[in-house]
Amino acid sequence: SYELTQPSSVSVSPGQTARITCSGDVLAKRYARWFQQRPGQAPVLVIYKDIERPSGIPERFSGSSSGTIVTLTISGAQVEDEADYYCYSATDNNGVFGGGTKLTVL
Amino acid sequence: QVQLVQSGAEVRRPGASVKVSCQASGYSFISYYVHWVRQAPGQGLEWMGIINPDGGSTTYAQRFQDRVTVTTDTSTSTVYMELSSLTYEDTAIYYCAKDYRETPDYWGQGTLVTVSS
Numbered sequence: 737s738y739e740l741t742q743p744s745s746v747s748v749s750p751g752q753t754a755r756i757t758c759s760g761d762v763l764a765k766r767y768a769r770w771f772q773q774r775p776g777q778a779p780v781l782v783i784y785k786d787i788e789r790p791s792g793i794p795e796r797f798s799g800s801s802s803g804t805i806v807t808l809t810i811s812g813a814q815v816e817d818e819a820d821y822y823c824y825s826a827t828d829n830n831g832v833f834g835g836g837t838k839l840t841v842l
Numbered sequence: 843q844v845q846l847v848q849s850g851a852e853v854r855r856p857g858a859s860v861k862v863s864c865q866a867s868g869y870s871f872i873s874y875y876v877h878w879v880r881q882a883p884g885q886g887l888e889w890m891g892i893i894n895p896d897g898g899s900t901t902y903a904q905r906f907q908d909r910v911t912v913t914t915d916t917s918t919s920t921v922y923m924e925l926s927s928l929t930y931e932d933t934a935i936y937y938c939a940k941d942y943r944e945t946p947d948y949w950g951q952g953t954l955v956t957v958s959s
Contacts (some may be wrong), residue, residue, distance in 0.1 A: 820886075826944040829892055830889075830903040835886050
């Protein structure tokens with residue numbers, strides 16, 4: 737098995753740039769995905785293949801990768817971006833999520 | 843549009859089993875794997891397993907290997923997740939999600955399973 741490690745919380749003011757990291761050895765070989773989860777809702781995919789953004793996701797969401805660390809960046813964070821964010825990766829059909837990061841925008 | 847609709851909330855006694863369904867629509871059911879993910883109250887997401895509807899092959903997370911069974915009914919485009927020997931720690935919301943290139947891209951609404959005596 738393998739692990740993905742995220743900070744438990746990140747806090748920014750509206751309009752600032754929020755960066756959430758995810759680290760794990762598997763990320764050097766496999767793509768990362770990022771999910772946003774608002775309270776009481778199912779997760780929503782915001783980044784896949786490390787840097788790709790699904791249709792309908794605002795351009796302020798972007799991803800980057802360097803070795804065993806991937807980063808979700810929210811440029812000009814909005815109040816509505818306040819949520820939990822999870823990184824995810826998979827190998828040989830075995831998936832794993834990071835522990836999640838609570839993003840506070842206030 | 844892609845939709846995954848899950849069955850309703852369940853309450854079970856410790857030691858019992860629960861079976862949650864997930865009916866898919868809006869895409870070719872046998873062409874995409876389906877994941878199961880759970881989330882205990884106030885906790886993070888936990889990947890449980892995945893099934894290929896075309897043939898029924900499965901892969902389970904090691905910690906659930908002995909207790910989880912995922913099956914499909916291609917005639918109704920439905921995936922089932924059965925979890926046995928329930929304990930209080932299995933109280934959680936259970937999600938199914940369609941796969942696209944090893945990514946859970948579309949999610950069901952979730953099913954709350956409560957284990958209570």
